[in-house]
Structures are given as C-alpha cells and as structure tokens.
Amino acid sequence: MAEYWFARSAARSWTCAPAPARVRAFHASLPGYAPTPLTELPSLAAELDVGRVFVKDESARLGLPAFKVLGAAWAVHRTLAERAAAIGTYAAGPVTLVTATDGNHGRAVARTARVFGLRAHVFVPEGVHPEAARAIAAEGAELTPVAGHYDDAVRLAAEAAAAPDAVLVQDTAWPGYERVPGWIVEGYSTLCAEIDSQLAAAAVTGPDLVAVPVGVGSLAQAVVTHYRSRPAQRRAPALLAVEPGAAACVTQSLLRGERVSVTTGGTAMAGLNCGTPSSIAWPRLRDGLDAAVSVTDAAAFRAAGDLAALGVSAGPCGAASLAGARAALTGHDATERRTALGIGPASTVVLLNTEGAAANPATLPG
Structure with a gap:
C-alpha cells in the first residue's frame, strides 16, 4: 500500500471564525461529564526527537470508548x-x-x-x-x-x-x-478547549504539532477551526491529518487541489474508512491543514500496541495519530517533513487518540 504525503507552507497564516463558546458549557451540564485525560509520554518524545508528547485520550468519553x-x-x-x-x-x-x-x-x-x-x-x-x-x-x-x-x-x-x-x-x-454536520463539528470543539486548559496546567503555552486521525474530516475540521481561530498573539501549531492508505480521501483531495472521492479498500481502521471528504470540512482542511499522511494497518497496530504498553488504550483509528507522527517525524524523509512542519527538538506534540481498544476489536489478518 503506497504512502501518501502532502504538505503546504501557508496554513499557519490562515484564520477563521471560532466555534460557539457555549458548546463546552452544554457538555459540562451532561451527567458524568469530565475532561478526558491529556497524558504525557516522555518515551515517545525521545523517539520522535521532540521536547514533549501528550496524548489526548478519548478512550472513555461520557461512558463510551470514543469522542463521537x-x-x-x-x-x-x-x-x-x-x-x-x-x-x-x-x-x-x-x-x-x-x-x-x-x-x-x-x-x-x-x-x-x-x-x-x-x-x-x-x-x-x-x-x-x-x-x-x-x-x-x-x-x-x-x-x-x-x-x-x-x-x-x-x-x-x-x-x-x-x-x-x-x-x-x-x-x-x-x-x-450541512446544518446538522456543522453542529456535530461544533460539538467536537470541547475536546480542543480541554486540551488548552490541560496544557496550560502543564505549563505549556500550546502545541507545536497536533496529529488528528481523519475519516470524512469532521474532527479535523473542528481542530482546524479551533487552532486557526485563536488570537494572533498565540502560536499557531502545525496540523497533521492521518488517514489509512486504503481510504486517503482527504490526502488525495489535497494533492489534487479539489474535493474528490476515492475507492476505499479494506482496513482495520474502520472508523477512518471513508471515501469522500465532508463538503463543509473540505474548505477548512484545504486552507488550514499543514500536512496529511497515510499509514498502513501494520503501522496503526504497532502504534496501538506501543500506546497500550504505556498505559493508553487505543484502537487502530485512535493510534493512527501516533503512526502518522512517526511517518512525518522519523525515517528517510524526516528532515524535509520536519522542516515543513516547523518541528524541532524542543517542540510539543499532541496526538489525538480518538478511540479506545474497546471501540474497535479488529485484529490483523492471518
């Protein structure tokens, strides 16, 4: 399965309007609401040659094993x-x-x-x-x-x-x-607002790179909206979309410069197995993403196993963010890709673990 890579240089200067502030207050009113953990993993920081790595762990959100x-x-x-x-x-x-x-x-x-x-x-x-x-x-x-x-x-x-x-x-x-999908995207803004508060509590002014798994692009749209609508004096992070190579509809759209559909194949990353970007997500992804990369099932399973060993429950979709960060920041093209993302040895990386292992019981074939 071929790996796809896209990068552009202008995304961090692009801006947009923010999500409504009242969304987080609504979620806070729901029974059982609590911010999900933002877990620091120093061993991953050493592997990726960055200053700090945090995983936003959505494996237990309001009683369900995913952020949705x-x-x-x-x-x-x-x-x-x-x-x-x-x-x-x-x-x-x-x-x-x-x-x-x-x-x-x-x-x-x-x-x-x-x-x-x-x-x-x-x-x-x-x-x-x-x-x-x-x-x-x-x-x-x-x-x-x-x-x-x-x-x-x-x-x-x-x-x-x-x-x-x-x-x-x-x-x-x-x-x-488009109205209901737009409300769904607004709902995801709570996740990003929690990250802001949690990083501040850890004495971090903000991330330098956020890696987000992508299906049709709704969560990525929420991430772009959040980080591209912040005040100008706040640092704009690089935003990296991660997809299965078998369903890289956003990466292929970015490479072609227009929203396209792709024929999807089989993948253990079932929650990301989507062939067409959302129509409302596409303009924000086109203008606000710094990069996109595709990963294999094997890379996602390896990442899920490594996260589990570090105490973070992740299905292959959630672990795709780590697989994508590895593809972008290590390996034979790492120097060029790190430069495109503006990432160095003091950078802070946030990985979005969008689902726990219980959300996706798939296993590698054979």
Missing part, C-alpha cells in the same frame, strides 16, 4: 431545540434518529437517542466488526446492515430519514445537508 458522543449530543440538542421552537414541544410524536456509521458515530447517536428518550436507526456498511455492530444494537438502536461501503450506507440512511418522524444525524455533509 460530543458531536452527536450537541447536534441532537440543537435539532430538538429547533423542533421545539417550530412545533411548541420537544417532540410532537416519536422521533427516530437515523444515521450511517463505520462504528463509533452510530453508537454515539444510539446512546444519545436513549438519553433523550428517542429511537435510533443505524445503517452499518461492510467492514464494521460484528462486536461494534452488537454494541450499537445494545444501545437499543435498530440496525440495518448494508452490502456496500460507508458512502452506500450514508445514501441509504438519508433515504430512510425522509420519513416525517425521522431526523438524519450524519457526521458528513454534502450540498443540501
């Missing part, structure tokens, strides 16, 4: 609030939340539906591990298997959500469907 519930909860809250304003109550009748998923998002929507007393209908494409599908069903959701890839499941979910009592809660956008 931040976006799902905020988007459903906003959707129900608008519905209440339109019809005078939170729900005039039974409401079904409909979505497609490659794992974590579907479970987050199903959990949110249960919390809000709603129903959930989740479309699951090929390649999602049966245990991940069972976890979604255990939340009380209706499950529909799809004989196709993620994009096929999204299309079928959108068709099902045309029913009058249904609401599509999808974490990818396309022309004509």
Whole structure:
C-alpha cells in the first residue's frame, strides 16, 4: 500500500471564525461529564526527537470508548431545540434518529437517542466488526446492515430519514445537508478547549504539532477551526491529518487541489474508512491543514500496541495519530517533513487518540 504525503507552507497564516463558546458549557451540564485525560509520554518524545508528547485520550468519553458522543449530543440538542421552537414541544410524536456509521458515530447517536428518550436507526456498511455492530444494537438502536461501503450506507440512511418522524444525524455533509454536520463539528470543539486548559496546567503555552486521525474530516475540521481561530498573539501549531492508505480521501483531495472521492479498500481502521471528504470540512482542511499522511494497518497496530504498553488504550483509528507522527517525524524523509512542519527538538506534540481498544476489536489478518 503506497504512502501518501502532502504538505503546504501557508496554513499557519490562515484564520477563521471560532466555534460557539457555549458548546463546552452544554457538555459540562451532561451527567458524568469530565475532561478526558491529556497524558504525557516522555518515551515517545525521545523517539520522535521532540521536547514533549501528550496524548489526548478519548478512550472513555461520557461512558463510551470514543469522542463521537460530543458531536452527536450537541447536534441532537440543537435539532430538538429547533423542533421545539417550530412545533411548541420537544417532540410532537416519536422521533427516530437515523444515521450511517463505520462504528463509533452510530453508537454515539444510539446512546444519545436513549438519553433523550428517542429511537435510533443505524445503517452499518461492510467492514464494521460484528462486536461494534452488537454494541450499537445494545444501545437499543435498530440496525440495518448494508452490502456496500460507508458512502452506500450514508445514501441509504438519508433515504430512510425522509420519513416525517425521522431526523438524519450524519457526521458528513454534502450540498443540501450541512446544518446538522456543522453542529456535530461544533460539538467536537470541547475536546480542543480541554486540551488548552490541560496544557496550560502543564505549563505549556500550546502545541507545536497536533496529529488528528481523519475519516470524512469532521474532527479535523473542528481542530482546524479551533487552532486557526485563536488570537494572533498565540502560536499557531502545525496540523497533521492521518488517514489509512486504503481510504486517503482527504490526502488525495489535497494533492489534487479539489474535493474528490476515492475507492476505499479494506482496513482495520474502520472508523477512518471513508471515501469522500465532508463538503463543509473540505474548505477548512484545504486552507488550514499543514500536512496529511497515510499509514498502513501494520503501522496503526504497532502504534496501538506501543500506546497500550504505556498505559493508553487505543484502537487502530485512535493510534493512527501516533503512526502518522512517526511517518512525518522519523525515517528517510524526516528532515524535509520536519522542516515543513516547523518541528524541532524542543517542540510539543499532541496526538489525538480518538478511540479506545474497546471501540474497535479488529485484529490483523492471518
């Protein structure tokens, strides 16, 4: 599987508007809310030849093994609030939340539906591990298997959500469907706000590099929005997107200079196995990312094992950030890539571990 690499020099001078400040207050009001850990790992700093490495550990977020519930909860809250304003109550009748998923998002929507007393209908494409599908069903959701890839499941979910009592809660956008995905991205801003507070408590002014795993690009959009909307006097970090080589839709779009779809292959990084960047994410990724790199399943599994040995639970999707940092900062092209990212021996690196091992029970074939 070929490795793809993209870098540009102008991203750190680009700016955008921030996410709404009230998002974190909403999450703080939810039962069981607490900031997820930001764990420092000195041995990784030594390996990557940087000053400090921190892992934002999303392996236990509001009772689920991934960050996705931040976006799902905020988007459903906003959707129900608008519905209440339109019809005078939170729900005039039974409401079904409909979505497609490659794992974590579907479970987050199903959990949110249960919390809000709603129903959930989740479309699951090929390649999602049966245990991940069972976890979604255990939340009380209706499950529909799809004989196709993620994009096929999204299309079928959108068709099902045309029913009058249904609401599509999808974490990818396309022309004509952008408000709800936009709210999902806003929900992810809480993760970045927590990092700011946690780095400040560790006497760090801010990261020099943030590595983020990418599927359709919604979390990366939130990361770009956060770090490209900060006051001018604050240091702008380099932002690195990491994808499976079998589904490098964002990297391929960056290389071609336009949003494109790619044919995806099999990958253990099921949550990143997406063939088309979100329409609302793409402009921010195009303008705000410094670099993008693809990694192999073997590299992701190695990273997951290394994180586990250091006390951090990570599935292959979450560990992709470490695999991507290794690809960017070590190896035969390291000097050129480190220069492009502005990374030196005193730099601070933040890796986003987006899921715990329990979220993705896949194992290497053979």
